[in-house]
């Protein structure tokens with residue numbers, strides 16, 4: 341079966357664009373984000389629409405979409421209430437736990453407990469850190485850009501990093517050890533990927 345190579349976005353539904361994005365823009369890093377509601381309920385969720393927005397100042401960007409009913413995910417609701425998050429990077433050993441925290445629990449459900457993870461503190465942030473995660477970027481909310489109110493509309497969270505936890509097992513004070521971290525990425529559907537087949541190219545002068 342052949343498909344026309346030129347697609348007009350106006351003719352495509354959001355589900356198809358989602359599949360094109362998640363298949364073509366891959367592998368993606370995964371932000372494993374903890375937040376807290378104003379009532380004190382902790383929340384955890386992974387987001388692979390994620391990257392660095394700025395280094396100086398240090399700002400991370402990730403995008404929780406509105407869900408299939410056009411509803412706001414807990415992470416965004418909590419960020420609007422408390423204005424803090426912690427973006428963790430979990431390696432392969434934490435993949436199962438990370439995946440478990442993508443469950444849609446009720447607003448007062450705690451994904452730390454659901455996934456058997458331990459809470460720790462980070463600096464003066466109120467949001468709990470995942471003790472098992474080797475890297476944690478503690479952030480204050482900079483801004484949330486919204487793009488509409490339909491299902492799958494993005495909420496681009498810009499979060500300014502104010503404090504960092506870097507486990508010496510993966511961070512020697514200068515570099516992150518790739519083998520020690522064993523980073524994982526997100527592909528389309530239910531697929532994840534390991535970073536075990538690297539090649540290097542020198543940048544041109």
Ligand SMILES: Cc1cc2nc3c(=O)[nH]c(=O)nc-3n(C[C@H](O)[C@H](O)[C@H](O)COP(=O)(O)O)c2cc1C
Pocket residue numbers: 370383384385386387388389390403404405406412413414415416438439441442443444445526
């Ligand atoms: C590896 C992985 C990556 C994900 N990335 C995203 C994403 O970038 N944006 C999004 O809206 N949902 C993403 N999801 C789904 C959310 O994690 C899921 O909707 C979660 O329940 C949201 O949690 P919350 O309502 O507690 O914020 C991802 C799920 C997994 C397993």
